[in-house]
Amino acid sequence: MSTLKPEVSSKDHIEGSDAASITIVEYGDYQCPHCAHAYPIIKEIEQTFGDQIRFVFRHFPLQESHEFAFQAALAAEAAALQDKFWEMHDAIYDNQYRLSEDLFQELAETIGLDIEQFEKDIQTDAVKQKVEDDFESGVRSGVNGTPSFYVNETKFDGGPEDLFEMLKESAE
Template identity: 40%
Template sequence: MDERMRIKENDHVRGNREAELVLIEYADFQCPYCARAHKALTSLQQQHGDRVALVYRHLPLTDLHPFAQPAAEAAEAAGAQGKFWEMHDALFENQGMLDEDALPAIAANLQLDAQRFRSEFEGGQHRARVESDVQEAHAAGASGTPTFFINGERYQGDSDHASLAKAIEGALGRG
């Protein structure tokens, strides 16, 4: 398997790092298809529990979504305080309201250290991490969002619940 498709030490992983199914998603917080996938994946992971690990990697499509890059950096700033997944969820749940004012407000709702968040975010402290994910996405052949890899294999289907459920259940030997 391509090393890019394995869970790395610094990956954001929801679920069991030793799960039998690893789904890597390259995504953009402003992408409506990623938001649809977020809802589906949340439900599917609850259904399959420790058998599935979700890995989130950044691929902000800055030419289409002006707040995708800042949202990715905000998620990393929240992650530095142990709340990546809380910020991830909040960004998708508030996708329609993403703008410059929304990110600090979301951070405040998550009870992050506001001064630290602002300092890291405004200082671009997490930009390199996001850019590293983008370069890796491009090297793996991902140019649009969401792009999924299931156990190292590129998934070509849709991001709706039924399509993702079929792919996950098939990979788990239930399809």
Template identity: 40%
Template sequence: MNDDRSHSSLLVPPSTQDWMQGVLSAKVVLVMYGDYQCSKSADIYKLIKVLKGELSASFGEDDLCFIFRHFPQAQIHPQAQRAAEAAVAAAAQGKFWLMSDTLFDHQQRLENGYLVEYANDLGLDIPQFLKELSKQVYVDRINEDIEGGIESGVTTTPALFINGIRYTERWNTTELMAAMIAASH
């Protein structure tokens, strides 16, 4: 495969196995590879949430599907892997997005004690949460996201793909919104 393509296309297509807000048949499918301890990932995640609200108001609820995939960079963010595991453990109890919001809002405090506190605040079953974290139940699932990202040329976070094409423009509201609107036509 030629190297250019691997860096510009999403090689693992969105599926029902992904964590998503919206439907796969949406006009715009936005895939983000992120790291809970990466400040740029937090900024883009929050920006996407704002844009998602604006796009829903402009177009309609089913016009944007937002997918989050894990890409913890453990070599520079030592708590990112554990935070990703906490998010997936929360997903098992139906609270993926709430946990993701919390992790990005508190990314300076991602040690184990804080993760348990966040899980408790979200009303999760704490014994189940602790058991799944201690047994590293979700490591393989996170590794699937990482491997898919690497196949698609992701080397750092955040990385965005709009309808399967890597977004490489400026990370601001105007340009990201314009790219999503263009992709919807």
């Protein structure tokens, strides 16, 4: 059974309460159609279970198959430096069908980032390193495709619908 390495920490992007009884970690790729399919289901899980859920997103860009995946992850990390990680995360998935080189700056403007700062940050080693660290942690955790989910640090075998179903059953 694969477990999450390293554990969730302050370096992660976390939505939800620290007191949540369930932590879901997703390793995702912003250009992956399966991740785009999972995205609204994760939102629904968060709405349904509220404070019981803490959601963490880690980057796992599959660069061989998705030419904009790494760039999208960099854009999300650059937005994070202006405290807008989740806004960029959501905007990228909402616009996945039109991913391109030019899209990230447009989204940065849409979510109200300081564009000059964003353009500087997206090129820094620190931003690149964060994406590479997430990817590396995915490899160490046994991720073999996206999206991959970990529930309370244990790999969940199944898609987002299965995850939702399992959470509903355990809540009953």
